[in-house]
Amino acid sequence: MCCRLLGSCIVAVSLGSIAGSAQTNVGVVIYEGARLIVGDASAPVENGSFVVRNGHIAAIGSKGSIQAPAGAAHVDLTGKTVMPTLNNVHLHIGYEGFVSWSVENHSPENVLDHLEREAFYGVGTAMAMGDQPVGFASQFQQDQQAGKFPPAARFFFAAGMAPPGGGPDALLIQGTTALHAVYEVSTADEAVAAIRKISAMKIREVKFWVDNRDNTRGSMKKMPPEVYSALIAEAHRHGMIVHAHATNLQDQKGVVKAGVDVLVHTVANEKIDDELVAILREKRPYWAPVMGLGDRSELCDGDNPFIQQVLPDSVIADIRAGKTWLPSSPCAAPANTQFTRREENLSYNFPKYIAAGARIVLGTDAGVSAKYSYGFAEHHEIGMYVRLGLTPAEAIIASTSRPTEVLRIGDTGTLAKGKRADFIVLNANPLENIRNTREIDSVYLSGARIDREALRAKFKQAVVDRDATQAKHKKDYVPHTPSSR
DSSP states (O other), X not given: OHHHHHOHHHXXXXXXXXXXXXXXOOOOEEEXXXXXXXXXXXXXXXXXXXXXXXXXXXXXXXXXXXXXXXXXXXEEOTTOEEEEOEXXXXXXXXXXXXXXXXXXXXXXXXXXXXXHHHHHTTEEXXXXXXXXXXXXXHHHHHHHHTTOSOSOOEEEEEEEEESTTOSSOTTHHXXXXXXXXXXXXXXXXXXXXXXXXXXXXXXXXXXXXXXXXXXXXXXXXXXXXXXXXXXXXXXXXXXXXXXXXXXXXXXXXXXXXXXXXXXESOXXXXXXXXXXXXXXXXXXXXXXXXXXXXXXXXGGGSOOHHHHTTSOHHHHHHHHTTOSSSXXXXXXXXXXXXXHHHHHHHHHHHHHHHHTTOEEOOOOOOSSOGGGOTTHXXXXXXXXXXXXXXXXXXXXXXXXXXXXXXXXXXSSSSOOTXXXXXXXXXXXXXXXXXXXXXXXXXXXXXXXXOOHHHHHHHHHTOOOXXXXXXXXXXXXXXXXXXXXX
């Protein structure tokens, strides 16, 4: 099914021959003349220079201070800006088919397609959040590390945990249930046992779902504090990082107080209070706001070449017509009362989280709707950070170097000697306007330039047999209830 929907199987074969060369040294290269945004609190280097050898940055500094190694190739980037690739700690991967959303789409080829889409837009690492069967995810990660796939964003994953019949939303649960991807726990003892099992498989990240989706699915139960407190404590005993999906005020207070490492989502249905602010100030968790999926699609407001370049025309038409796999239309009117209230609450709450010391990290929730999908979702999310109060420099840190702390990888995230040469070349300066992260000239992973033209062509013509596939999945799509699990 994946090959027919996305064409990834064919591409994997045709590009497979270059996968090895993309991971090895193709010579020493010196890049000169660009503005270098390091990705941390350092000031940008104007008229900078850096040397790439064996896929890593061998030297970096101002032009003139870096001597070109003998025989090095020279790349003139005068007038360009270079920044690290983005790192996404929260998305859902492998199920989206752009004309359908189904467990039948889930395959190594489809996961690879989604990671290629991430890389196309300048994303270097992407972490699937609680939705992958751990055996599948572990094998995919090992195969990617062994160089068996074409160049793409590096794949990371967190194991998922939820109450029986709960956790993922009515769409995502159709995939996770069929693949037994989420560990179901009812008691503290079951949570502890599940964490021990996950830890024994050398998995170092776990996500749990707290809320009950406001009882929209009948008798769905929340994960009670005694269960998630035991889960967090046991995970920390095993050196694991814990992410908590919590969308309302009381649940966020509970999970942060219990010591969760990464708070996921932003309270959007009400204004946060002084009690949560005090808890955040004490605990200082990482925070993945994950807000953009609730926005109107950018495609609703006219042509958007940045997004349209990777989506077949039929998919663009579906999004604009409201034919998505989410219950709400992606083109809901901004004057809508619910939308207006959400905007007011986000504008009030976002600065409160930041002022309290929540350490913001990039996450998108991409992968449950074509309206907000792989790669371009990151750029929309970063734009929201700035609109709601961050400076462009702060938003870049939140999207490049800080996520590597959650991923626990030290080899990427900044432009620095010894780091992987994972970087984006931009035609404009995002420190002046954050939307300039969209002005992508080229993307490099491990020093190898991604063939964005070949990827763009593949993505635009990916969907075939659209009518039959869409009709089938419309028939198959039914809201989840606990009794149907």
